[in-house]
Amino acid sequence: MDATSPAAQVIISLIPIVGIGIGGVVVFFYLLWRHRQISLLIKAGEFKPARIDLNVTSMLLGILLTGIGFVLSILFILIDGLSYALLGGLIPLVMGIGFLVFYKVFSSLKNKDERQ
Numbered sequence: 329m330d331a332t333s334p335a336a337q338v339i340i341s342l343i344p345i346v347g348i349g350i351g352g353v354v355v356f357f358y359l360l361w362r363h364r365q366i367s368l369l370i371k372a373g374e375f376k377p378a379r380i381d382l383n384v385t386s387m388l389l390g391i392l393l394t395g396i397g398f399v400l401s402i403l404f405i406l407i408d409g410l411s412y413a414l415l416g417g418l419i420p421l422v423m424g425i426g427f428l429v430f431y432k433v434f435s436s437l438k439n440k441d442e443r444q
């Protein structure tokens with residue numbers, strides 16, 4: 329028998345909705361204020377865009393995703409065997425391998441351009 333009252337069930341079901349709403353408002357205002365900050369920096373002539381090293385980023389993402397995907401794949405094989413749950417591990421594994429291949433190709437092309 330259910331011991332909770334209907335009012336308590338309604339309040340409990342509203343908690344995630346309110347949390348997501350408040351989180352959305354916080355993200356909106358962060359993006360708005362960041363946009364205004366960047367606009368003012370551009371007007372003042374002091375804006376310096378962030379430089380992203382594609383080589384390091386792809387290597388880091390490749391290592392992390394390959395490791396996570398490998399562990400999840402082994403875990404899902406041990407728990408469920410070969411089933412659709414295995415995709416939860418294979419997808420990050422393949423993405424990580426893709427990033428590592430991109431890193432290798434990109435770094436070899438970069439080295440080739442520097443030699444010429």
